[in-house]
Amino acid sequence: MNFDFDEKQRKEILNTVSQKIEHFYTNTKDYSTTPELNLQEIRNIIASENLVSGTEPNKAIEHIITGLENYSVHTPHPKYFGLFNPRANFAGIIADFITASYNPQLAAWSHAPFAVEVEAHLINQFIEKFGLNPKKSDGVFTTGGAEANLTAVLSALNNKHPDFAKNGMFGLDKKPVIFCSQEAHHSVQKAAKIAGLGYEFVKTIPTTKDLKIDTDLLEKEIKNLNNSTHSPLMVIGTAGTTGTGTVDDLEAISKICKKNGIWFHVDAAYGGGAVLSSNLKHILKGISASDSITFDAHKWMSVPMGTSVFLTSHQEILNKTFRITTEYMPKEANELEIVEPFSHSIQWSRRFIGLKVYSSLLFYGWNGYEKVINHQAKMGEYLRTKLTENNWIIKNSTELPVICFTHQKFESDANFTKTILDNILAKGNSWISVYPIKNVPTFRACITNYNTTETEIDELIEELNKERKAYQD
Structure with a gap:
């Protein structure tokens, strides 16, 4: 079996793939945003293919492309107003192709020195962007925000308990407690479960009327903690909640944490992108005083999925948390002043995650990103204006392009939102939630796509108005 194929076959295969992708990339708006969720049909299509002896490459490609085109929510669509799943920029797509082709193994520095140093350089760039002290900070690329938030929990545990890496939870005399907003991402509970704390020890704090964590209640909860059996581990502030795009009062949280000697983590998976815009970065005031930060480049930086960053203002905490020695790992770089990636994060075998960001910066620059982020924020304001003009009421307050709205007459009618949502998704012209x-x-x-313009927003407003009228009638 020739896994490589010959040069002629490879060119034919690449040409086929290129044509298919180019058609989708150019004509994304022509596709339905929403697939038909026919479980049995999907399973039958998948099971019908020959996985024993295989099939002809072009037929296999056609099968895969058809499956993805017919049975996916098309998040690259300019009328996908959904979760933080943007259209991937072309530089990021090319980076994934290059990474897969060269397949560098970033576990050991000596195996992929260029790739490891690219990621280290980018981490330093992000440290600077978020206002951390470059001489005292560190960071690492992760596969997603969930891994970054888990890294934060583990870092907080190892920071507070010097023997945690050795003894784990069995060495603790008090139960650690994590504090976060009730609007915080559920990866916090997941991290607590994975780390062995248990989600019972994640204390969610109610929000104020503006949907920020209530810092007065936070202080009271910390003060009222039974210090004989429990110990405050960390407070997580959210910069851009998933539901409403709200940014907690990071400055107030940082002061509370500093006063009580508690690790302050900021989940800026989405909202962290604001730091790249001179118009928006003020909303992250206080983030530079944090102990750690989660940021997803695969959100506002529009690169393919699985590209996140964990940053920390504690230079040695990642080594303390993950350091390990082995006999079998390469030792060619032992005499160099480098960090071995396998001893620096949760991951061991590591993909060249950072290339998607590096190639995008090489193509577009930080200046290009500022323009794109400002454009999306502008489209968010345009959507708010058009909704208000058409007698919809806005229910959240944020400078990020996340807009939650309803109609005053139907605020208490749950069937109103469900009926209209079902109708819009069934038509497949737009995707909202x-x-x-x-x-x-x-x-x-939510404006997640750099190609979303006033045209797509006007079309969404027209759909909403039409469905509202039909519901009223």
């Missing part, structure tokens, strides 16, 4: 705010179901629309 429903999110409850203070027990009121609202429509949620």
Whole structure:
């Protein structure tokens, strides 16, 4: 079996793939945003292919492309107003192709020195962007925000308990408690489960009327903690909540944490992108005082999935948390002043994650990103304006392009949002979601695509108005 194929076959295969992808990339708006969720049909299509002896490459490519085109929510669509899943920029797509082709192994520095140093350089760039002290800070690329948040929990445990790496939870005399907003991402609970704390020890704090964590209640909860049996481990502030795009009062949280000697982590998976815009970075005031930060480049930086960053203002904590020695790992770089990636994060075998960011910066620059982020924020303001003009009411307050809205007459009618959402998704022209705010179901629309313009927003407004009228009639 020739896994490589010959040169002629490779060129034919690449040409086929290139043509298919080019057609989708150019004509994304022509596709339905929403697939038909026919489980049995999908399973039958997958099971019908010959996985024993294989099939002809072009037929295999056609099968894969058809499956993805017919049975995916098309997040690259300019009328996908959904979760933080943007259209991937072309530089990032090319980077994934290059990475897969060269397949560098970033576990050991000596195996991929260029790739490891690219990621180290980018980490330093992000440290600077977020205002951390470059001489005292560190960071690492992760596969997603969930891994970055888990890294934060583990770092906080190892920071507070010097013997945690050796003894784990069995060495603790008190139960660690994590504090976060009730609007925080559920990866916090997941991290607590994986780390062995258990989600019972994640204390969620109610929000104020503006949907930020109530810092007065936070202080009271910390003060009222039974210090004979429990110990405050960390507070997680969110910069851009998933539901409403709210940014917690990071400055107030940092002061509370400093006063009480508690690790302060900022989950800026989405909202961290604001740091790249001179118009928006003020909303992250206080983030530079944090102990650690989660940031997802695969959100506002529009690179392919699985590209996140963990940053920390504690230069040695990653080594303390993950350091390990082995006999079988390469030792060619032992005499150099380098960090071995396998001893620096949760991952061992490591993909060249950072190339998607590096290639994008080489193609577009930080200046290009500022323009794109400002454009999306501008489209968010345009959507708010058009909704208000058409008698919809906005239920959240954020400078990020996340808009939650409903109609005053139907605020208490859960069937209103459900019916309209079902109708819009069934037509497949746009993709929005429903999110409850203070027990009121609202429509949620987020500008995630750099190609979304006033045209797509006007079309969404037209759809919403039409469905509202039909519901009223």
